[in-house]
Amino acid sequence: MxxxxxxxxxxxxxxxxxxxxxxxxxxxxxxxxxxxxxxxxxxxxxxxxxxxxxxxxxxxxxxxxxxxxxxxxxxEGTAFWAGDAWQRAQVLSWMFFEQYSHEPFVAVARFIRGWTPLGSPRRADLPKLQERGHQALAVMEQHLKQHPWFSGEAYGIADIALFAYTDVADEGGFDLAPYPAIRDWLQRVHKTPGFVAMPPPPVEAASRIALPD
Amino acid sequence: MxxxxxxxxxxxxxxxxxxxxxxxxxxxxxxxxxxxxxxxxxxxxxxxxxxxxxxxxxxxxxxxxxxxxxxxxxxEGTAFWAGDAWQRAQVLSWMFFEQYSHEPFVAVARFIRGWTPLGSPRRADLPKLQERGHQALAVMEQHLKQHPWFSGEAYGIADIALFAYTDVADEGGFDLAPYPAIRDWLQRVHKTPGFVAMPPPPVEAASRIALPD
CATH class of the missing domain: 3.40.30.10 (Glutaredoxin)
Structure with a gap:
């Protein structure tokens, strides 16, 4: 195990x-x-x-x-990473997008808002991080207007990779109202068999997250 | 084609x-x-x-x-990405490391030094970028002290991914003298069959790169 x-x-x-x-x-x-x-x-x-x-x-x-x-x-060998070599590489493409163009902004903004002290100088980075995060969300929205998933024909690991921080993007100060296709996709992921949600942030982080930037 | x-x-x-x-x-x-x-x-x-x-x-x-x-x-299907599922995923692990922990520092420092004006405010980011870049280089050095390649038994796509910006790290202000295993590995890559080097930077970029930070 x-x-x-x-x-x-x-x-x-x-x-x-x-x-x-x-x-x-x-x-x-x-x-x-x-x-x-x-x-x-x-x-x-x-x-x-x-x-x-x-x-x-x-x-x-x-x-x-x-x-x-x-x-x-x-x-590997499951329906979560399926298709031919081209399709499997497209899944990787979204996963590299997630680590390069999404996570360093959407996740880091959330981390700074919840897990650094209120007086942290890193909070000055938030506007730039949120700008870059919105660029990534716009790319996702454009894809999801035409395709139900990021992993090809069905839900899979590219969806899991992109879901993780998008589902808690509000904690990073991101309003998902302008992204209806993303919001629909998040709901579809929530309804996949065996879905398990991330636990809520610890109390101290949650109290910081509740404050405006 | x-x-x-x-x-x-x-x-x-x-x-x-x-x-x-x-x-x-x-x-x-x-x-x-x-x-x-x-x-x-x-x-x-x-x-x-x-x-x-x-x-x-x-x-x-x-x-x-x-x-x-x-x-x-x-x-796919070539010796450049070989091995069992575990080994192929280890190759991916180094490629994600490259995009998350190496490229945003080693490549971006080079970009700022060569491709932004000498008075650019982005130059203030160089010390932090170089600190983070050296952390990535130290991780590579530790691996290369025990293994000849990043792609498993032989040269492959994880080596290509990490080679690209490490070979021109000096242009980002990185001195590779403290990394003998990296320098040896760069030389091994240079000697692989069919190797082709990146062209030198354009004149204006080269002239900026030649200046101290």
């Missing part, structure tokens, strides 16, 4: 909980508070020198990092 | 020229100066709403974006 090292309020980590649950696979979950320095211990860095969550460990001790690569490994 | 839309001095674009050449595949190359706004025209955005290079177009007009996804599609 694999062990997931993750922080439950991280979208990148929640991707794995969601897919593993939907695959019906048992797994161990070791909670690692990446916001509190637990990915920077010597013990953790020995397993993942890049010091990030999530990470998985197989029974034989082998390690894999990078949420979207782990999704690919878990989904 | 596929058409590549790319800027020859972009590492992300050069990845495709390198793999296509090493695969012995013919291709058309349409030069798109992403530094001069050519990815923001209505015509370009109609093909790639995310407005980035590289992009490939098949004879039937189908489009694929994201350099590393395109590498995967091109390498």
């Amino acid at each position: 694999i062990t997931v090292y993750g922080y439950s309020n991280s979208g990148n980590c929640h991707k794995l909980r969601l897919l593993l649950t939907q695959l019906g696979r048992e797994f161990n979950w070791v909670e690692v508070d990446s916001t509190g320095g637990q990915t920077r211990t010597a013990e953790y860095l020995a397993k993942n020198p890049n010091g990030k969550v999530p990470m998985i460990e197989a029974d034989d001790g082998r390690i894999m990092t990078e949420s979207n690569a782990i999704l690919c490994w878990l989904a | 596929i058409t590549v839309y790319g800027y020859s001095n972009s590492g992300n674009c050069h990845k495709l020229r390198l793999l296509l050449t090493q695969l012995g595949r013919e291709f058309n190359w349409v030069e798109v100066d992403s530094t001069g706004g050519q990815t923001r025209t209505a015509e370009y955005l109609a093909k790639n709403p995310n407005g980035k290079v590289p992009m490939i177009e098949a004879d039937d007009g189908r489009i694929m974006t994201e350099s590393n996804a395109i590498l995967c599609w091109l390498a």
Whole structure:
């Protein structure tokens, strides 16, 4: 059985909980508070020198990092990553889009709003992060006006990758009202078999998130 | 025959020229100066709403974006992306690392140094970008002390992805002297069959790059 090292309020980590649950696979979950320095211990860095969550460990001790690569490994041979080579690469294309053009803005804005002190100088970055995040959301909206999913004919790992932080984009200060196709898609994902939602943020983060920027 | 839309001095674009050449595949190359706004025209955005290079177009007009996804599609069924599902996902892991933890720092520092005016306010970002870039280089160095390649047993697409901007990291102000394993690996890549180097930067960029930060 694999062990997931993750922080439950991280979208990148929640991707794995969601897919593993939907695959019906048992797994161990070791909670690692990446916001509190637990990915920077010597013990953790020995397993993942890049010091990030999530990470998985197989029974034989082998390690894999990078949420979207782990999704690919878990989904191999399943309907969550289906189609011919072109279609499977299109799924990867959306997953690289997520990590390069979406997560660094949508997720980081959420992190700054909820997990940094109210006086943090990083809050000055929010307008630029939100501008870039909206650019990514606009690209998603345009796709979803013509296609029901990001993973080809059916729901799959590109949807899971993009869903994770889009579903909590409001916590980063993003109003999804201008994106009706995204809102419909989020609802479709919520209704997929075995869906599991990310837990709400801890109290202190939630109280910060409730404040205006 | 596929058409590549790319800027020859972009590492992300050069990845495709390198793999296509090493695969012995013919291709058309349409030069798109992403530094001069050519990815923001209505015509370009109609093909790639995310407005980035590289992009490939098949004879039937189908489009694929994201350099590393395109590498995967091109390498499917070849020795450049070999091994079992675990190994192939480890290759993806390094490619996601490249796009999340390496390119936004190593490549962006190079872009700012060479392709923005000397008085650009973005130059104030260089120290932070270089700090984060060195963190990525340290992770690579640690891997390369124990393994000859990033793609498993042999050279492959994870090496191509990480090579592109590491080989020109000096142009971003990165001194590779502290990374002997990276320097040896760069030399091994240079010696792979069919290797082709990125062209030197345009004169104006080269003259800026030659200046201290």
